[in-house]
Amino acid sequence: MSSDTLNLTLRVWRQAGPDKPGGFCDYQLDGVSTHMSFLEMLDVLNEKLIAAGDEPVAFDHDCREGICGMCSLMINGQAHGPDRGTTTCQLHMRRFASGETITIEPWRATPFPVVRDLVVNRSAFDRIIQSGGFVSVNTGNAPDGNSVPVPGNRQEVAMDAAACIGCGACVAACKNASAMLFVSAKVSQLSILPQGQPERSARVLGMVAQMDKEGFGSCTNTSECEAACPAEVSVSHIARLNREYMKALVFADR
Amino acid sequence: MNALLRILGLPACFLAMIPGMAPVVRALSSSVGQKLLMAASGLSLVGFLVVHLAGNLQLYAGEDVFNAYAAKLHSLGPILGIAEVGLFGMFALHIGLAVSTAAMNRTARGSAYAMKQTKQGLFVLPAGGASNWMMVTGILIFIFLVSHILDMKLKKGFGVDYSAALDASGEATNSFQAVKAVLQHPAHSVLYIVCIIALGIHLSHGIRSALQTFGLHHRNWNFIFRWSGFLLAWAIAGGFISVVVWAMAAKNS
Numbered sequence: 001m002s003s004d005t006l007n008l009t010l011r012v013w014r015q016a017g018p019d020k021p022g023g024f025c026d027y028q029l030d031g032v033s034t035h036m037s038f039l040e041m042l043d044v045l046n047e048k049l050i051a052a053g054d055e056p057v058a059f060d061h062d063c064r065e066g067i068c069g070m071c072s073l074m075i076n077g078q079a080h081g082p083d084r085g086t087t088t089c090q091l092h093m094r095r096f097a098s099g100e101t102i103t104i105e106p107w108r109a110t111p112f113p114v115v116r117d118l119v120v121n122r123s124a125f126d127r128i129i130q131s132g133g134f135v136s137v138n139t140g141n142a143p144d145g146n147s148v149p150v151p152g153n154r155q156e157v158a159m160d161a162a163a164c165i166g167c168g169a170c171v172a173a174c175k176n177a178s179a180m181l182f183v184s185a186k187v188s189q190l191s192i193l194p195q196g197q198p199e200r201s202a203r204v205l206g207m208v209a210q211m212d213k214e215g216f217g218s219c220t221n222t223s224e225c226e227a228a229c230p231a232e233v234s235v236s237h238i239a240r241l242n243r244e245y246m247k248a249l250v251f252a253d254r
Numbered sequence: 255m256n257a258l259l260r261i262l263g264l265p266a267c268f269l270a271m272i273p274g275m276a277p278v279v280r281a282l283s284s285s286v287g288q289k290l291l292m293a294a295s296g297l298s299l300v301g302f303l304v305v306h307l308a309g310n311l312q313l314y315a316g317e318d319v320f321n322a323y324a325a326k327l328h329s330l331g332p333i334l335g336i337a338e339v340g341l342f343g344m345f346a347l348h349i350g351l352a353v354s355t356a357a358m359n360r361t362a363r364g365s366a367y368a369m370k371q372t373k374q375g376l377f378v379l380p381a382g383g384a385s386n387w388m389m390v391t392g393i394l395i396f397i398f399l400v401s402h403i404l405d406m407k408l409k410k411g412f413g414v415d416y417s418a419a420l421d422a423s424g425e426a427t428n429s430f431q432a433v434k435a436v437l438q439h440p441a442h443s444v445l446y447i448v449c450i451i452a453l454g455i456h457l458s459h460g461i462r463s464a465l466q467t468f469g470l471h472h473r474n475w476n477f478i479f480r481w482s483g484f485l486l487a488w489a490i491a492g493g494f495i496s497v498v499v500w501a502m503a504a505k506n507s
Contacts, residue, residue: 011368024368077369084373103369110364175371175386178285210284217362218285218355220315221463222385227373239471245286246469 006032007146008028009101010045012057013116018121022114024103034094039064039071041093064089067094072172073118074105079169087167087230107172111179111194111202111214112197122168124214125182131210132203133186134233135195147195161188163231176217181225183211184241185233191244201252204244262354275441285358288351293464295348300461300486303453307493317430335427345399352392374483384459391452398449414439436441437501446498454491458484 007030015022029048039061047054062070071088075081081091096102106114111124147170150158162185170181187204190196196203226235229230263283270279281287309327312320384391405411409419409426419431423485426432436442461483465471468477 013368048367072371074367077367078373082373105369108363108365108367108371110362153285175363176355177362177364178359186496208284212285215362216285217359218289219467220359220385220388221459221466224372235466236471236473238468242286242290243465243469245284246290249281249287 004034005030006096006098006100008032008041008096008098011101011103012045012118013105014057014117015106016114018113024233032093034092035045035088036093037064038073038075038091038093039089039232052236058115058119060119061089063183066090069167071168072107072120072169073079074103074107074172076103078171079107080167080230084227085230085232090120090230107168109168109171109177109216111177111216112168112171113152113207114162120168122166124216125166125168125179128183128207128210129181129186132199133190133204135190135199137195150193161185161192161237164189164233165231166230167230169230170225170233171216172238173224174217174219175222175224176220178219178225179211179214179216179242180238181229181233181235183207184235184237188237188240193242200244201248204241204248205252208241208245259354259357262350262357265350285355288355289467290345291458292351292355293467295351296460297464298344298347302344303490307490310497311493313430313433313497315359317428320430321428326455349392355433356389367476375489384455385463387455388459391456394449394452395456398446398453401442401445405442406432411436411439414442417489433497434501434504437498438505443498443502447495450491450494450498453494454488457487457490463485 007028010027010029011024012027013022014025027045027049029041029045029111032044036044039059042057042059049056060070060072061069066072066087066089069087071080073080075086075088075091080086080088083091104118106112106118106124107120109120112120112122119155125230164182164185166182168182171177174181187207190203191200221235221238223235226233266283270276282291305378309323312323330337401411405414409432410415414436416426416432416435418430418435421427421428437446462480465479465483
């Protein structure tokens with residue numbers, strides 16, 4: 001059974017508040033089960049801290065099954081840890097070796113200010129969505145199923161874009177802290193479907209304008225976002241965003 | 255950083271004062287708009303490099319052919335002047351946008367990570383490694399550009415002996431001999447080769463990246479986009495390096 005537990009040194013970013021200075025604190029955590037998820041390991045750390053009368057480490061989490069987009073964390077310099085296509089809550093401690101030092105940092109981007117410790121404020125994404133990432137529909141009875149035909153291949157591409165959970169890993173991993181993958185996923189998802197057509201050009205112009213206003217960086221086509229994305233959203237959507245932007249600029253009626 | 259961005263934005267501000275230009279300037283000032291301009295100016299500069307390389311390769315045809323080509327080019331007079339202004343405009347636009355987007359990106363990150371690793375498996379050329387070197391290679395290309403204008407256009411290359419290129423009136427008008435004099439200078443040949451390799455790295459990401467910025471991304475075509483950009487980049491760089499190597503070999507023989 002001894003191989004089922006790990007002794008770890010955790011190098012955790014601690015910051016008391018948005019305007020407070022932050023720094024790393026080292027914690028020794030022994031007997032960590034390899035079957036734990038990364039967040040469960042942090043729960044164990046916090047129980048230990050609380051028992052010792054210390055302040056627990058604040059971190060974001062909710063569903064713990066990889067669909068809500070709440071968990072974040074830069075783990076050893078990688079968004080959501082070393083695995084591809086998974087969130088931090090889906091990362092298991094068996095991925096680490098006993099004796100290892102694990103560096104845990106919050107997402108770092110000016111539009112994502114640290115709230116406390118490892119928690120960052122991702123409201124910038126909400127404001128980008130509010131500036132166009134929606135469709136307007138009349139309230140009333142639900143329309144008949146299949147009354148709006150959508151070809152299967154279009155559904156698939158739209159679904160691939162809609163897989164974005166808005167966690168911000170793309171921003172965190174991008175060397176420019178660019179939100180292009182997030183914005184492109186949201187623009188693509190709706191521009192492909194018939195329901196998204198009425199607001200198509202206003203959407204892309206509005207969302208790009210808000211993205212810039214929030215202070216995200218620009219895209220250098222490095223594709224690090226695609227590699228870091230837990231939902232495996234492709235940079236092909238960034239190309240589509242660029243096409244949508246050019247189309248909206250040149251061909252849209254207003 | 256904000257002051258720098260404001261200074262770089264001045265030409266755009268003046269342009270926006272022209273009636274009818276304001277919406278265009280506004281649209282192209284966004285992050286996506288700036289990248290579109292970056293891609294457009296970059297691809298036009300690639301076009302210039304192809305033409306320039308075609309001219310340079312005439313060195314292989316001998317002194318008379320090359321000097322006739324140079325004389326023809328110079329006889330264009332004002333047309334050449336206008337073309338040069340356009341070319342410098344493209345360079346200025348490309349460099350200005352590079353500085354402005356880099357400043358934007360730096361501000362966007364805020365504080366740096368204590369630890370940062372890539373998740374991309376293949377992080378060497380051509381997958382995306384070059385994209386991390388665009389600023390460094392760009393600066394090298396700029397240094398080269400300054401040296402190249404001094405050496406070849408103004409004939410004032412540092413430490414270069416232009417005596418073989420002088421005409422009866424004492425001016426260095428023999429382009430063929432001037433090129434040889436510059437490229438046979440050891441420090442210049444090293445600088446040229448290093449900077450042209452930087453150009454190859456710069457373009458190996460730049461061409462492909464420009465295509466992506468223009469929205470060209472399709473699973474059936476990505477292979478062609480990626481490799482044609484890579485091959486064109488190194489064909490251009492290889493062509494220019496061959497000229498330097500040719501001149502160095504001619505000195506030793």
